[in-house]
Amino acid sequence: MELKTHISVNNLSVFYGNEPALKNVTVDIPDKKITVIIGPSGCGKTTLLKSFNRMLEAVEGIKISGAVLVDGENIFDPGIEITGVRKKMGLLSQRPYPLPMSIYDNVAYGPRIHGLKKKKELDRIVEHYLKESSLWEEVKDRLYTPASKLSIGQQQRLCLARGLAVEPEIILGDEPTSALDPKSSQRIEARFLELKKDYTIVVVTHILRQARRLADYVIFLYLGELIEHGPANQIFDNPKQEMTREYIQGVIS
Amino acid sequence: MNRARIEENLFKGLMLISTVTILTCLLLILGTIIVKGLPAMNWAMVSQIPKGGFYLGKEGGILNAILGSLYLATISTVLSILISLPVVLYLNVYAKKGSRLAYFSRFSFDVLWGIPSIVYGAFGFTIMLYLGLRASLLGGIIAVTFLIFPIMSRAIDEVMRMIPAELLEASYALGATRLETAFKIVIRQSLPGILTAVLIAFGRGIGDAASVIFTAGFTDYIPYSLFRPAATLPLAIFFQLNTPIPEVQERAYASAFILTLIILLVSLSCRFLTKRFTKHLIK
Ligand SMILES: Nc1ncnc2c1ncn2[C@@H]1O[C@H](COP(=O)(O)OP(=O)(O)OP(=O)(O)O)[C@@H](O)[C@H]1O
Ligand SMILES: [Mg+2]
Numbered sequence: 001m002e003l004k005t006h007i008s009v010n011n012l013s014v015f016y017g018n019e020p021a022l023k024n025v026t027v028d029i030p031d032k033k034i035t036v037i038i039g040p041s042g043c044g045k046t047t048l049l050k051s052f053n054r055m056l057e058a059v060e061g062i063k064i065s066g067a068v069l070v071d072g073e074n075i076f077d078p079g080i081e082i083t084g085v086r087k088k089m090g091l092l093s094q095r096p097y098p099l100p101m102s103i104y105d106n107v108a109y110g111p112r113i114h115g116l117k118k119k120k121e122l123d124r125i126v127e128h129y130l131k132e133s134s135l136w137e138e139v140k141d142r143l144y145t146p147a148s149k150l151s152i153g154q155q156q157r158l159c160l161a162r163g164l165a166v167e168p169e170i171i172l173g174d175e176p177t178s179a180l181d182p183k184s185s186q187r188i189e190a191r192f193l194e195l196k197k198d199y200t201i202v203v204v205t206h207i208l209r210q211a212r213r214l215a216d217y218v219i220f221l222y223l224g225e226l227i228e229h230g231p232a233n234q235i236f237d238n239p240k241q242e243m244t245r246e247y248i249q250g251v252i253s
Numbered sequence: 254m255n256r257a258r259i260e261e262n263l264f265k266g267l268m269l270i271s272t273v274t275i276l277t278c279l280l281l282i283l284g285t286i287i288v289k290g291l292p293a294m295n296w297a298m299v300s301q302i303p304k305g306g307f308y309l310g311k312e313g314g315i316l317n318a319i320l321g322s323l324y325l326a327t328i329s330t331v332l333s334i335l336i337s338l339p340v341v342l343y344l345n346v347y348a349k350k351g352s353r354l355a356y357f358s359r360f361s362f363d364v365l366w367g368i369p370s371i372v373y374g375a376f377g378f379t380i381m382l383y384l385g386l387r388a389s390l391l392g393g394i395i396a397v398t399f400l401i402f403p404i405m406s407r408a409i410d411e412v413m414r415m416i417p418a419e420l421l422e423a424s425y426a427l428g429a430t431r432l433e434t435a436f437k438i439v440i441r442q443s444l445p446g447i448l449t450a451v452l453i454a455f456g457r458g459i460g461d462a463a464s465v466i467f468t469a470g471f472t473d474y475i476p477y478s479l480f481r482p483a484a485t486l487p488l489a490i491f492f493q494l495n496t497p498i499p500e501v502q503e504r505a506y507a508s509a510f511i512l513t514l515i516i517l518l519v520s521l522s523c524r525f526l527t528k529r530f531t532k533h534l535i536k
Contacts, residue, residue, distance in 0.1 A: 053426060060349040087428035097423045100442045100533045109437070110427040146533045159423070166427055 003217070006031035006170065006200040007052060012066035014047050014056065021047045024066070025226045027219055034192060034201045036211045036232075039221035040252065045204040048221065049172050052202065053089045054082050070170070087114065090163025090199075092176035092188075096155035098147035099162075103139050106147045106158055110166035125165055133161040133191060153184025160191065171195065173203040177210065189214060208248065212236060220244050286513065290506030298507055303473045311500045315508050318489035321476045323515070324390060325469060325485060326459035329397040330405075333454055336398070337406040338440075338447075345413040346421070346435045359410065365403035371463035373400040378467040390476050390483035393469025400464045401454040408453055412446025413439060420535060442534060445527045452523045456516050462487035486512040 007029040014022040022044045029035045037045045050056050051068055054075060067074045075085045087110075099106050107126045108116075116122060126143070130136040135157040139150070147158055156176060163171065173192075177185035192201055192214060205211050211218065215232040220241075228235060228244045239245045246252045297314045304313030340358070348355040377396025386392050416439060424434040440447070462485070470482030471492070486508055493505035 055422060055425065058349060060351045083428040083430055086426055089426070091423070091426035093419055093422070095419070097417065097419045098535060099420070099423060099438060100535045102533060109424075109429075113427060113429045113433055113437075148533065148535050162423075162427065 003028075003030035003033070005029065006070070007202070008069040008072075009048075009051075010067040010069065012048075012051060012068060013064070014044070014051060015063040016059065017061045020224050022051075022221075023224045025221075027226055027229050029200065029202060029219075030217050031200050032196060032198070033216035034196050034203060034214045035217040035219060036215035037202065037204045037219045037221065038206065038208065038211050038247070039227075040247070041206065042223075043221040044224045045206075045221055046174050048219075049174050049202060049204050052170070052172060053086045053091060055086075055091075057082075087166050088168050089170040089172050090160070090166065090168040092156065092159055092163065092171070092173040094175045095179045096152060096159045098150070098155050098158055101147065102144045103147045103150070103158060104143040107161050107165050110162060114166065126161075129161040129165045130158075132164055132195075133157045134187060135161060151184075153180050153187070156180055156184065156188060157191075160188070164195075169200060171199050171201045173201070175204050175206065177205075177207075185210075208250075220247065222247070283513070286506050286509045289503060290508075290510040293500070293503035293507040294510065298504070299511060302475060311498070311504070315484075315486070315489050315504070315511070317473055317475050318484040318486045318508065319511060319515075321390070321469070321472075321483035322459050322486040322512070324476055325393050325397055325465065325483060326455055328394050329401060329458045330451060330455045332394070332398045333402040333405045333458075334451060336402045337409055337450075340406050341410045341413055342435045342439065344410060345416070346431050346439055350418075359407070362403045362407040362410070366407055369463070370400050370461045371466075373397075374464040374467050377464065381468060386480070388468060388470030388482045389478075389480045390469060391479040392467075393465045393483060393485070394479075396464045396468040397458045397461065400461060401458045404457055405450045405454040408450035409443065409447050412443045412450075416442050417535075444530045445534070448523050448527050448530075452520055455519055459516065460487055460512065462491055486515075 005028040009025055009027045009029070012022055012025045013020065025048065037048060039045055047056065051064065052070070052075075056062055056064060064076065067076060069075070070085065070088060073080065099109055101109070104126055107129055108122045111122060111125055116125075127136060127140075130139065135154060138154060139158075147155065150158060156179070160171075171192075177188050180188065189210065192203065195201065196216075203214060205214075212232070215236075217230070218232050218235040219229045220227045220235065220239075220243075222243060228239060228241045230240075235244060236248060239248065243252070297312075299314055299319060300316060301314035302317045303315065344355045344358055373396050377392060377399060380395060381387070381389075381392045420438060420442065421434055424438045425431075429437070465485050466488060469485055469488075471484050471488050472482040473484070474481075476483035490505045490508045490512070493501050493508060496502065
């Protein structure tokens with residue numbers, strides 16, 4: 001399998017105060033594939049994911065070294081505009097957090113921030129991305145009602161639509177289905193498999209079965225260290241490291 | 254009856270007693286000002302300035318104090334919003350979690366909140382002397398603004414701190430700047446809290462006598478200039494109550510009734526506004 005790189009992580013280390021959360025991680029994340037980050041709780045999965053859209057910097061006392069190249073540019077370069085980096089990526093968090101406004105305004109929030117004002121164009125975008133995240137049919141008659149009234153599963157799909165509406169290249173998901181019921185989780189997974197045609201997707205999960213269903217590429221972290229990474233079939237069927245094998249077999253968790 | 258049941262009932266009873274006590278106090282206070290003030294209540298009270306005697310005439314009304322208090326409290330409240338909002342937005346959006354500056358600012362608000370209003374009066378007076386001002390509406394505004402802005406800041410800060418960090422993150426992740434996030438998300442999400450804070454501050458500002466006694470002074474005339482003394486309701490009540498004349502004392506209670514009514518009206522309209530703005534909030 002020939003893989004084009006989209007995000008390239010070079011010697012990334014992250015410290016919270018003096019506690020290391022990531023130690024010298026180097027890995028390439030392939031373009032237009034689903035990369036799944038697995039590993040036990042507290043091993044640094046969220047930290048790795050959040051380093052991609054520079055969401056870590058708001059934490060007091062954090063130290064970051066190394067580089068993350070997106071499309072060949074180091075996002076930590078002083079000259080790089082942080083909003084530009086974030087615009088390239090849609091983020092789905094563990095629990096959906098709709099913005100305190102209507103369904104329509106949630107999806108239109110990003111495009112408006114980036115300067116789009118025309119009502120017609122916004123209407124088109126809202127409809128398009130609500131369809132893209134398979135929420136349109138359920139909400140098309142109540143676009144102007146509060147987003148907080150939706151069910152959790154619908155809210156997560158709304159967050160997906162909201163993220164897609166800024167036309168990112170990358171979708172980041174931090175255990176995006178962990179608050180959802182099985183049916184809603186399935187819909188999100190199905191969306192991901194569909195969306196990878198056009199987007200590079202990076203998902204954190206600690207559900208191994210979900211990892212198997214989604215992954216083209218797998219990154220296994222343990223206590224802040226990158227233990228192994230590679231194409232999904234290799235990691236799941238024939239891991240090189242003993243630790244990876246044990247984790248996949250459920251010996252360590 | 255088992256123990257849990259008895260405990261449950263005991264605490265329910267205690268809570269009921271507390272509630273009833275508070276309600277009784279409220280009713281007693283309202284009752285007193287209504288009963289004692291009603292004889293002096295008439296249209297002239299709210300439509301005319303005092304007549305027949307400096308400060309304390311038995312005739313005319315207290316329009317001077319009503320307008321003075323409204324000007325003073327409204328302008329001070331607006332100024333406080335202009336000071337408080339940037340401060341709390343800074344603390345909650347720009348400052349890092351657990352930053353020293355944020356901690357110190359919050360601590361200062363608590364201290365400022367606890368300072369008696371007479372001290373703000375004295376402080377305002379010092380500033381006025383320094384600026385070469387005499388007792389005036391402007392002096393009162395300065396003192397009252399100092400008095401209420403920590404209250405407002407702390408109250409708004411308290412609700413902004415409740416906003417989940419993930420909500421801000423969701424906005425940042427879409428490429429919004431901090432400023433955009435502050436205005437489009439944080440203010441919107443904390444709007445009910447902001448309105449409540451404004452209301453508390455206004456109530457404190459319009460009801461305080463000690464901070465305006467040296468700074469705003471008193472006059473029988475309707476305030477027409479920032480640089481002239483202005484009458485205020487709390488001082489009108491104070492002066493009128495201090496006379497030995499029963500009719501004038503009655504007018505003090507009528508004034509108190511008017512002051513209470515103003516606060517009630519502002520409070521109700523705030524409630525009404527809050528209802529209209531809260532439907533989109535994330536709970
Ligand atoms: N804001 C923070 N301040 C201090 N330490 C932190 C912070 N966030 C994470 N950590 C620490 O960094 C390490 C990695 O955390 P991270 O959230 O990346 O783990 P994770 O793999 O996502 O775990 P989980 O599966 O439980 O979500 C943990 O030891 C955690 O305690
Ligand atoms: Mg995590």
